Amino acid sequence: MEDRHIPPIILSFPLRRFFENPYKILTPFVRRGMTVVDHGCGPGFYTIPLSYLVGKEGIVYAVDSSAKSIKVLESKLKKKGINNVKTFVSRNLNFIPSASIDFLLSKDVLCCTVLHKELAREIERVLKPGGKALVTIRIGKRSDPRSLSAEEFFSLFTNIERKGLSRFHAWVILSGEKK
Numbered sequence: 768m769e770d771r772h773i774p775p776i777i778l779s780f781p782l783r784r785f786f787e788n789p790y791k792i793l794t795p796f797v798r799r800g801m802t803v804v805d806h807g808c809g810p811g812f813y814t815i816p817l818s819y820l821v822g823k824e825g826i827v828y829a830v831d832s833s834a835k836s837i838k839v840l841e842s843k844l845k846k847k848g849i850n851n852v853k854t855f856v857s858r859n860l861n862f863i864p865s866a867s868i869d870f871l872l873s874k875d876v877l878c879c880t881v882l883h884k885e886l887a888r889e890i891e892r893v894l895k896p897g898g899k900a901l902v903t904i905r906i907g908k909r910s911d912p913r914s915l916s917a918e919e920f921f922s923l924f925t926n927i928e929r930k931g932l933s934r935f936h937a938w939v940i941l942s943g944e945k946k
């Protein structure tokens with residue numbers, strides 16, 4: 768089954784900032800110079816704040832399976848003169864080396880694909896020892912094979928540091944395994 772692609776215009780909706788502040792969500796995790804991933808970045812609602820937070824010594828890998836979203840993101844990056852973001856059209860994270868990432872954000876992506884186990888494994892694989900990931904899902908309709916219940920979502924991961932559940936969302940903070 769195909770990934771669910773949300774039109775870039777919806778994800779870039781200007782009022783979104785009023786009820787979802789990317790800096791408030793990212794600041795506890797991201798420092799200058801970090802190597803970070805925006806998994807399922809869409810048109811970049813989180814990618815651009817990530818690029819400012821890591822600064823010019825840092826790097827952001829922005830990955831989405833939708834070529835259309837990546838194109839919209841690339842034109843925003845060009846307009847803003849941002850050059851610490853590398854964009855990838857991909858359904859997986861196989862191209863990222865193991866234990867290389869300080870922070871990974873996967874915001875409402877695992878609920879848009881059937882690749883739940885594969886992506887959960889990849890997210891944990893790429894984290895540095897002590898690196899962090901914030902992974903969220905929207906709780907969806909049971910009839911859609913892409914959707915997950917909170918219990919199914921939590922059971923995908925082995926290194927959960929914290930987890931939570933609200934009416935519409937479930938989230939986990941993962942910690943890269945210290946060898």
Ligand SMILES: C[S@@+](CC[C@H](N)C(=O)[O-])C[C@H]1O[C@@H](n2cnc3c(N)ncnc32)[C@H](O)[C@@H]1O
Nearest residue numbers: 770807808809812831832833858874875879880
């Ligand atoms: C609900 S949107 C969230 C976008 C972005 N994280 C945000 O919060 O603005 C989900 C995104 O995940 C992307 N996506 C779905 N399946 C994916 C996969 N297997 N790999 C990478 N991206 C995927 C979709 O194209 C879409 O842009």
